[in-house]
Amino acid sequence: MARKPKTAAANVDIRKGLDGVVVDTTAVSRVVPETNSLTYRGYAVQDLAAQCSFEEVAYLLWNGELPTRSQLAAFRRDERSRREISKDHIAVIRRFPKDAHPMDTIRTAVSYLGATEVAWGGGKLEEDRRRAMDLLAKIPTMIATDYRLRHGKRRIAPRGDLSMSENFFHMCFGTVPPPEVIRAFDISLILYAEHSFNASTFAARVVSSTMSDIYSAAVGGIAALKGPLHGGANEAVMHMLLEIGHPKKAEPWLRKAFRDRKLVMGFGHRVYKWGDSRVPTMRKCLHDLAAWKKDERWVEIEDVLAQIMVDEKGIHPNLDFPAGPAYYMMGFDIDLFTPIFVMSRITGWTAHIMEQSADNRLIRPLSTYTGRDQREIPPISKR
């Protein structure tokens, strides 16, 4: 697929959407579109998904190396000890409108955490590491609390004897599903955790570059992730699949979408133009879930859409394409899909926020002005 041309204005090359612009260095992750490869701190994401837990990947993103057994045990103890949120925080979440989108409530709930933040002492990096852990531990509790309360159900407190993925199901549904479902969920969190200078990470880095705090930067990331061109696509994919409804309707639906020049959600990517490196791993999870649920409908619809999109348009599916129906089959409400993405991506955002702070320069690009020439203000009687 051809890249959009640059816009030339006043002899300045403007890259709309910063397409192809390199704005900084990072040691957190690397995307190589030519080989469909994504590495976190040098490890291939599909290898991490196959061999590690989400907690190990969070440790890796923050520390640059995978944890030893004892480092992992300490990391898990710390994360589990921070899961509970305060009574005041619960009361704030209880007051959110029941029909507000959960992305709006999690954005506000994270902001509240920032407003009630205590100083722990130590240097900024040390403090930010603790705050990052606090965000990682508490965001699932905020999401699950909001989910239960909006459904008029009793809140379920976090459990300290469960993994992050197990505990999230426990807090949402009061039960923990079979290990293969937990593993699929954990893998989705690993795949969603980090993706270099994507829109939400860049937004978080811009906020951080003003020397604002880590919570404000995380809120900026959540705000950017919400949009359907970014994280919101996993929800949009499921709405699209429900609208299609049956594998036999997939092709006519897609042909009409082409005629109407509609975006097909879950396809395309700013960086990957020959396929998203995370898709095969998540697709395998989706197939396993379909077998577990004895419901192949969503897989079959997706197969038809993917075949035609790739063959005829050369546009490949992205991670949201298999992740949306996977979360649906796990039993989550569609509007929880992007908040689940937040639970995961908070690791990448905070790794980038700390990287930005360690070598900061205010991010402040330029623009080419296309408005009116300078002019006098006319008296009000002559406007």
Ligand code: COA
């Ligand atoms: N459905 C239909 N056409 C698509 C498409 C999609 N999902 N994604 C890209 N295209 C088309 C564009 O319309 C454009 O066609 P044109 O050249 O005739 O105008 C061409 O492919 C190039 O795409 P472009 O808009 O330059 O890509 P981008 O890098 O600006 O946008 C996305 C990338 C992700 C925003 C875009 O692919 C998209 O909107 N996808 C759907 C939302 C989604 O799944 N987002 C999650 C991303 S992980």
